Amino acid sequence: MTTGQLVMLVYTAALVLPGLFCLWRLPRCGPAAGGRAAVHRPPRRRVSVVIPALNEERRLGPLLASLGRQTRRADELIVVDDGSTDGTAALARRLGARVIRAPAKPAGWVGKSWACWTGARASSGGVLVFLDADVRLADDGLERLLAERDRRGGVVTVQPYHAVEGVVERLSAVCNIVVMGSLGAFTPLGGRARTAGGFGPCIVAARRDYLACGGHAAVHDRVVEDMAFADAARGKALPVACLAGRGCVDFRMYPEGFSSMVEGWSKGLASGFRGSPPLARALMIAWLTGALSGVILLALGIATLGGSAGADTLFGAWAVGIYALYAGQAWWMLRRMGSFGPATALVFPLPLAFFLAVYARSLWLAKVRGSVTWKGRRVSVTPRARASSPTRSRRPRSSPRA
Numbered sequence: 449m450t451t452g453q454l455v456m457l458v459y460t461a462a463l464v465l466p467g468l469f470c471l472w473r474l475p476r477c478g479p480a481a482g483g484r485a486a487v488h489r490p491p492r493r494r495v496s497v498v499i500p501a502l503n504e505e506r507r508l509g510p511l512l513a514s515l516g517r518q519t520r521r522a523d524e525l526i527v528v529d530d531g532s533t534d535g536t537a538a539l540a541r542r543l544g545a546r547v548i549r550a551p552a553k554p555a556g557w558v559g560k561s562w563a564c565w566t567g568a569r570a571s572s573g574g575v576l577v578f579l580d581a582d583v584r585l586a587d588d589g590l591e592r593l594l595a596e597r598d599r600r601g602g603v604v605t606v607q608p609y610h611a612v613e614g615v616v617e618r619l620s621a622v623c624n625i626v627v628m629g630s631l632g633a634f635t636p637l638g639g640r641a642r643t644a645g646g647f648g649p650c651i652v653a654a655r656r657d658y659l660a661c662g663g664h665a666a667v668h669d670r671v672v673e674d675m676a677f678a679d680a681a682r683g684k685a686l687p688v689a690c691l692a693g694r695g696c697v698d699f700r701m702y703p704e705g706f707s708s709m710v711e712g713w714s715k716g717l718a719s720g721f722r723g724s725p726p727l728a729r730a731l732m733i734a735w736l737t738g739a740l741s742g743v744i745l746l747a748l749g750i751a752t753l754g755g756s757a758g759a760d761t762l763f764g765a766w767a768v769g770i771y772a773l774y775a776g777q778a779w780w781m782l783r784r785m786g787s788f789g790p791a792t793a794l795v796f797p798l799p800l801a802f803f804l805a806v807y808a809r810s811l812w813l814a815k816v817r818g819s820v821t822w823k824g825r826r827v828s829v830t831p832r833a834r835a836s837s838p839t840r841s842r843r844p845r846s847s848p849r850a
Contacts, residue, residue: 460773463770463774469635470732497577497578498578499540501530526547529548529549530562537549548570601686604688617703622739622802628781630725632724649699739778742774743771749768
């Protein structure tokens with residue numbers, strides 16, 4: 449092997465290993481019952497499902513329909529209307545949910561955290577399940593989520609399987625990879641490595657654990673409230689599970705189109721990435737750098753393939769192979785996260801360019817503008833001082849206990 453070939457081999461390994469390490473294994477929700485879990489199943493507790501909703505008339509129906517088909521029904525279904533101007537509240541009532549109108553948001557609060565806190569305070573269940581309005585559950589999804597919480601204890605968070613329907617939505621592919629890979633939760637090291645954050649679209653916790661970490665009041669000023677809430681739970685020595693939702697929980701992100709997708713990802717992409725564990729963040733940066741270099745190498749390689757020199761031909765073939773290897777790795781990642789399809793992985797430079805542009809915009813919003821427009825509201829992306837929390841003495845009622 450020549451020195452040049454050895455350099456190519458080492459460089460190839462350096463490009464692909466970070467992605468393999470960050471997303472080595474994506475654990476999913478297990479069965480509802482089986483083996484020892486069935487024999488030692490805990491007593492049945494009252495379960496409250498809380499859904500924060502702001503102008504979700506187009507999304508809420510599938511979620512409520514899926515909750516109506518559950519093998520294990522929720523005892524209490526609460527939709528917190530956070531000032532919707534469409535038919536969200538009427539639809540929720542028609543489909544059997546209890547609708548609560550969120551009071552005026554106190555100064556310093558982010559809307560979603562206020563809606564979740566309002567719903568938690570109004571609920572009576574010993575187990576709380578928080579679901580975003582665009583989530584949908586498999587028919588046994590709620591039972592599986594509860595069983596997973598029983599097995600693991602603490603807080604269970606699930607990133608739903610991304611149901612992709614439009615071509616434009618496929619631009620979110622690399623954003624999904626970064627969100628999953630930057631937590632540090634899916635490496636071969638398992639629990640031996642530091643993990644940060646969790647997933648906000650689906651959170652399951654016993655009421656006593658929710659209260660112990662301060663609930664959403666503890667993260668009232670955070671735009672990326674899921675990261676902060678999971679870290680608050682870890683700060684109280686509660687285990688936090690990060691799971692992939694395939695086969696149990698899915699959602700369709702940003703069906704409204706490109707503008708909504710840019711706003712949604714810009715809202716907290718930069719701040720969430722900066723809050724990830726240093727090792728996971730470094731590995732994700734290495735993977736992104738490798739993906740970008742793979743595109744550059746492909747362009748250079750194609751230019752040299754027509755050359756007569758053997759070295760040029762070898763470099764060109766290697767560059768094309770690097771691109772194919774990265775596309776294959778992207779497909780290996782994405783097929784476990786959503787229905788992106790192999791074509792999305794093949795043209796990964798497009799989702800990569802979208803991620804880089806949205807990340808730059810998110811960074812600018814956080815550092816310069818300090819806010820983003822989301823669903824017609826101006827949302828601050830700069831956390832306020834924690835001492836200003838107006839709810840230190842306002843806790844949701846604590847019974848029944850789980």
